Amino acid sequence: MMHPRPSPIAASLYTLRDLNADVIIMHGPHGCCFRTGRLLESDGVRVVTTAMAENDFILGAADKLEETLQEAYDTFNPKLIGIVGTCASMIIGEDLKEPIENLNLDAVVIPVESHGGFGEGDNTEGAIAVLNAAVECGVIPQEEADRQNEMLRLATVVEKTRGMAQGKYIKPNFGDNKEKVAKIVVKAVKEGKNVAFVLNAKKETSYLFADILNCDFSKLFQDTDSNIKSNKDIENLHFIANLDENIGLPRIRQHAVNITKELNETGIDIECITGGLDEYPITPRKAEEYLNELNPDLVIVAGVPHALYVEELDCETIAVTDGPRLVQPLNELGYSHVIAELDAHSKTLGVDEIVDSDFGMMIRSAIEWELE
Template identity: 70%
Template structure:
């Protein structure tokens, strides 16, 4: 097991986000009130009600099965959900709380997905929490085994990307906010103006696509009408859970430029980067701009000037190590995109649009 000493997203957070993607109405967190507080609060903005059993010290010793039954019943009476989820936490799972027994005792007239996640699930990889949700959802009849297996394969590949190319490589990575967005934006705009062949690669996770899509949302004709950039994107609206497919539909309808090649779906970012690279390998490019999950893209295979745009300050150093010429960081992508169905402003996208006016 690789020891990672800087903070990482936990399996519990991945559990919450994946339950959200299942379109659950309510999530009951079986643990202390403060467990995964920020993620729980953010999901309220996405229309998911998150409540907690509020376990205390005595519950860590004596158990809190009754509290879970009471909370399930109260949440149902309050919100009348059709689909609920229970997210385990370190406190409840380490002492062996039985989520299925609580569901049977509560006997609610709705489907409840029990997920026995905690901070140390598996090797502590956040994707383990998502995989637990998928397996539990199959058992509850919410999704098919085929769809779960496809998503689990993607999650396992995502873990591999993080451990080999991202911020789970086993060393402390200091947060870094990257290069000047203004300077890099001017570099990109100048390349287009100077007839350089530029490719934009949207390779992004789920709802964060609403922010990263803003980077390509400019009118290239204002820069150089004879130099249309290549744009490829993982915006296949036929792949993934209904919520994820709808994100792709929404974004494609709001873009000023249509992707010339669709690399896959929004939950396939570990493999869509390689699909993009294969498409671009013979295009005789001068510059590649990769945004969303740029560390999945094999930039080392291209001898060109390159730009990576990430939402992780701890990914700036690994991206430079991979060979990107310029790296910039967008902040708070999740918090800015939860609850939206429209493209939202990105700092780098705004800088590109501003740079169009600066470079006369």
Template identity: 75%
Template sequence: MHPRPSPIAASLYTLRDMNVDVIIMHGPHGCCFRTGRLLESDGVRVLTTAMAENDFILGASEKLENTLKEAYDMFKPEFIGVVGTCASMIIGEDLKEAIANADLDCTVIPVESHGGFGEGDNTEGAIMVLDSAVEYGIIPREEADRQIEMLKKATEIEKTRGMAQGKYIQPNFGDNKEEVAKKIIKALSDGKKVAFVLNAKKETSYLFADILNFDYREVNPENKPIIIANLDENIGLSRIRNHAVNIKQELKADIDYITGGLDEYPVTGKAAADYLKKNPVDLYVVCGVPHAFPVEEIECESIAVTDGPRLVEPLRDLGYDNVVAELDAHSKTLGTDKIVFSDFGGMIRSAIDWK
């Protein structure tokens, strides 16, 4: 019932992950405005054909052709993505024809996404990019199929355990960060076994990794927390693998168990839970996408750290004892290759001084 990310935005982010140079949105200038502006921070040039009222009636293929040519002249890109919007797709604009007519000396792929595509799930837009990338020889079919499987699992998790359950969820900013941070530091100080699970999505991992990035020896040198993370640098597109490499280089503590890659968060939560079943702890903290972790299967004290105020109540319903909300994870982590300060991570480090 409440607004959610659209397939168009997912198309933009997926093209970004493929290291596209320029994205042209074929639609009104305000469509996905915030996403387009944010992606500029990641080095992607995002342009629009700025369709207007007359174009909704007469079509705007010529506008798209001209924008393609202008983009090529301005930026000399090697790779352009053309993304449809509700306006252009509903009136049946032919992206492929416009691309052929522009006849540019670079790779250009069309993505015929719009806000209501399929069931309207944002992952549908990402799947459309993957299929188009296979057609144009950008990625192999096997890699696309792996990612599509993850995207479908992500949709299932959101609809059954997250904020796409079909009911209105009141935004909630979670429990007091200071009190929850003190709880973690006290547990470590008292010699209890504590685990940190990084189950994060792509670039947002730069923020959630900060929560793990404190020196446990300042708390209890004899009690190293278990670190579990989906930081396999051999899985995913090159941009995603690089995120994993960068974070592992900065983490102060060694990782005890790697559950998978940063685009595998729909399944790496279960892998983390399986590890904890074999290595029981007194307290665990799941950071990133905690609703993909089967909290109901692990009987001990639990803390979830999410970036969605509308996920706080669903996480409590799943069984987490405490839920902490970090805000603006996407905007804070775009354009970075280093771990980004998180409010909760900073609070944990402050709690070490208070103990």
């Protein structure tokens, strides 16, 4: 691996968030994964640390963990607590379960023995560790854990074969000029070309990538004799999305409900639901089948565009990603244009409605320019 990748520890934190944990205790130094911890506070999760120090690396910090667990319980009165190991605590073999047994709190406490090099070092290993521990604690059924573990395994395959974990250094790239690409989209819709938007987003980042679908193209026809009043009336405009409201953990399903409701209110109907927001490694297969039936002239894929087999599409294509290091791989896969959205995770934590994306705002500006 030639450049840093997300840590299994961070993945453990996000997965506990998706299980609606009230409090997460990080058993390690106070600086470990501090940015992720701070961001998760925006999602209503209280993240605290045992703040292991140099002596603790030698003598152990079981007492610190027990004290922190008791204090977190007394302070926040949580129903679900997660304890996440770090490199420091796991290397010295700290027992995460003993403090839980000693205190016997009136709360579900999930111990997660995760660290930076857990398993093969893939970030998804941390999420899998949480899911398996959640089964042991009776929080989720084995069937749901098995399904999600398979999705996480497939997500790792996508990143290692088509994304930024291919084992070579990839220079950050901020993609094509957003204004020029937005004008391509607007021109195609106005000229009546067959245009398809594909949302293939990951969990909460869908609040940002859905904004790219949430543009009112009907304005382009307001001065014509047509009966086009909303996007629903534009015959050659299509919307495909992984917004199944019945798949995933409760928090993830709610994201799909919120986004679908908001899109519907602005005149956008999703005509092909490809799956859930945690199924982004496989939902492109259904999207590809639908696109083959549409025979589009232009396809815009937002979220995790490298999971879609763009090389099998015979049309102009636009990828919208949140990773500057994904721009080069997406170009190599065959996308005609690549757009990079920055800070998707930080912009979508703690929200329950669609947030403005740079490319979405640029498309709306291009629509207004077309009307001038």
